[in-house]
Amino acid sequence: MSFERTLEKLTILADAAKYDVSCSSSGSKRTNTNKGLGDSSGMGICHSYTEDGRCVSLLKILLTNHCIFDCAYCVTRKSNDIQRAAFKIQEVVDLTIDFYRRNYIEGLFLSSGIFKSPDYTMERLIAVAKKLRTEENFNGYIHLKSIPGASDELMREAGLYADRLSVNIEVPTISGLKLLAPDKKHEDFIKPMLKVKNEIIQYGEERKIIKSTPKYAPAGQSTQMIIGATGESDKDIMYSATHYYKNYNMKRVYYSGYVPVAEDSRLPAIGTQVPMLRENRLYQTDWLLRFYGFGVRELLNNDHPNLDIDIDPKLSWALRNLQQFPVDINKAEKQILARIPGIGMKSVPKIISARRFRKLNWEHLKNIGVALNRAKYFIVCDSSHWERRDMDANIIKGRILQNSVGKFRKEYGSQLSLFN
Template sequence: METIWDSHLNEKLRILADAAKYDAACTSSGVDRKNGSMGTGNAVACGICHSFSADGRCISLLKILLTNDCCYDCVYCVNRVGNDTERATFSPDEVCTLTMGFYRRNYIEGLFLSSAVYRNPSYTMELIYETVLRLRTVYHFHGYIHVKAIPGADPQLIQQTGFLVDRMSCNLELPTAEGLRSLAPNKPRRQLLKPMRQIQQQITVSKHEVALYRHAQPFVPAGQSTQMIIGATGESDYQIMSVSEALYGRFKMKRVFYSAYVGVNEDSRLPAVGTLPPLLREHRLYQADWLIRFYGFKAAELLSKRQPNFNLLLDPKCDWAVRHLEAFPVEVMTADYYQLLRVPGLGVNSARRICRARRYGGLRFEDLKKMGVVLKRAMYFITCQGRVYMPFRMDERFITTNLLGLKERLPENVVRSGDTFRQLNLFDDYHLQMPVEQEDKRQVLTGQL
């Protein structure tokens, strides 16, 4: 890219844009706000594009840290105070200059501003507030802005900032209080939850005010989000999803993000540097998160203390279905919407189309395919006017084997990196255990596997 600013500012940009790549919380704006005739930029509901560079940065946002000069010593963080790394700090005007310059060149659609804790939480939050205030009032920027709330900062600063931005997030960092005590002693869980509760309560108040008063100023109209690091500590998937479910219920989170831990620091409490990040596990957590948010599942349905981790070979919905064959087959002409959602191969859109279409007549499997139903998955779990798609044995082992034969579309980074796949051995257990039958014992003895 051409050099737009002086070398000093470009060097800061290089350091602080690279430092921001570990923050995964870039999403669409979720708001629809126009600027009138005097400002620059809009925030459109379908707005921020889901476009990511090779190292995970969302290239449609100017995604930077205000500073990577941190006073905390979190074991897992590349910016911890004990690390010998390049440090840089933007001034509020420098962030404004960069944002406006990139926006006018059509490189970005908004700003994602995070920060390490510089000096103390309140000082850092004040810098973030001053930056956003200048963007809105001096530079008249009306585009999408997402900032991080700094735990431990003065609540008044968080509230003032919330009236200027579209989304705020406060990272939970690690799923459990035990993990935080071990790896981030400066961040007690109570301190992290306090700004989440403040933001949630103020959003609720603001919605009532906006409904009553035409000119009321909205507070964080795109909602709040959070992020958890996965794989740095030993929590099970069941613990992680239980925490996420609680966050959605108690704090009305818009999104919970899961960030596969990238080994950047040598420490006996962490996975060794060079260990591949658990990208496939991260992918399964996002799939389960989607099931909880939109498909009516509970964490306790997907996992349990007896089965605390997701099956890496099957997506969570298929894995649940083959373990609950007593709930199937589902008749598409009579099943309610939420029953249809539990069928592998049916999504929100296809379930809605089925519910609409069946009012006007009978449905055939050919019709389901046109509606977007993935029959190669759904065929084992549905009937259509009392008929099955093709004869098969309603058996957990048979269905599991056939589902494993289907090539699942995994995210590009999982496929490219190979994630943490390894050579299988005879002692691997991916939660596909079946009761050993007499026929199995006979075949083992005779070699007819």
């Protein structure tokens, strides 16, 4: 096949893959010990920056954008009038190796439209990963998108070659899925998720006894929800995410704002796009649930079904629960410190360690990295020059927003003036 045709396929199928955001990874340590190609470290593979500032990337493509389904929200839906293409198995293998040797990528994220049947599609995805591992001796990162409805046998085999597996739940609620993807069944998404979860547990237990037991999906599994295609509230979305974290041991749930791709009466109008800030608030909420000890009902409930767009979810919770503040920074336990706006999880152990030697004041907290423009309304410490406690939630919110805008203008005003 000509280079021009391969390039044309790559253009089409890489562009179609951009709607899938669940391509980051962490936790996989596939060390190169057999003089093979590549080495998947635990720092993660994605189009972003690692903690040490290193930019990492992967080849992110679809095997094909042909699909037997007609999901309203999907650009590859069978009724959509788009240019279609499909890679052969060996073409994907060759592209991955060629790109790796040119130092373009550090791994592969491979998804696909569903053609012929879920099992047929999943077999071809696995064949790519198997060839890379067994024939090319490739030790780099591989993320395979699991196909809803694929058999248990194929899901088991996929985890032996891939670092991470993911089944996109696509729509947060069953009712939303029925509306926008009536050809699909909710259980077709759940079955492979459950299989992967059980295999990870089983292989993990066996490795404790038999060290030669192969690794199974060492970076775990993830899923993705499309936000804004149907009318789910933020509460519906995060309750659903919590369910998948708890019951299927998800490493990550990703939230992808709906991008209008076709005219359909069931969908938001063309030109109506989900604000990026809503995605950001959902990720912040997800972070609070996973690392800060919050329960989902504390942040979202019937009285507060949607997140505040103008302030982050921890500040929003604190303003609704002012009776729990102020907190004495020199006495509070770790769990309480983590709930104070302006104090992150990196600052918490620093505060606990530092206060063993002396009582902390505003200056100490500032040096530790606490964002005092928010935290000062919710804490007391070894300082008394700012101890006003007569402000209600609306006043505090207004002052924080005003200070944030003022700080932004002070730091970036000169740059912004260049574009006026």
